[in-house]
Amino acid sequence: MELTDATFWALAIPAVIFAGVSKAGFGSGAAFAATPILALVVDPATALGVMLPLLMLVDLATLRPYWGQWHMPSVRLIALGALPGVALGAGLYEVAPADLFRFLIGAVAVGFVAFQMAVRLRLLRYRAEPFSREAGLVAGLLAGFTSFISHAGGPPVAIYLLAQGMGKTTYQASTVLIFWLVNIYKFVPYALLGIFTGATLRADLLLAPFALLGAWLGVRAHRLVPEGLFFAITYVLLTVTGTKLIWDSLS
16 A cells, blocks of 8 residues: 555554654553554555654654653663664564564563552552662663564553652653654664655655644643543553554464
């Protein structure tokens, strides 16, 4: 199917708005879903090439509302770990068993939410402690790799940040800065691999206003939604994300 087909636009416009809302307001948890939605009607490489510039545009648009509110130690660790993750994704782009990584990340994401629910329901007794520096680097590595191959780096970042016990705006601001950096890392390898084409860039120009609309809606939603509800939504999105990754890996 061509990028000029009406079916592509019928799917792409709501998918891009949804990605903008998720990235700008709810920690990127389900923003990756736009890529598999587009991959229903175009090949995966085209879907990746269309989405990356739009995700970078949303990153840029949401930096200012959250400027300086991130948790810089966590950002540094994850961004540092993401560099080799992106390099690994670029090196193994055409041969890596991506479904295995999707399954593992999805399983960890769903397991983390199940664990948190068990603690809240007092089925388990647990004293919450932040993850170690090493865990932050591993989260970055996994995020960089899965983000490169499917724009699905949200779950490992969410798991690490949520375990640090930070407030909703610190959490959101941290994800914005992290994925702004990760997406910059990805841009040059994508270009060298031929993922960007004239057709994908033309589609990006037409979809850019919808990405910005999603970003604006996401920032407003973040400010209006109470903290308890925010994290409830984040856990739901993390569950959906993890489940979709597992489903993709098995199918």
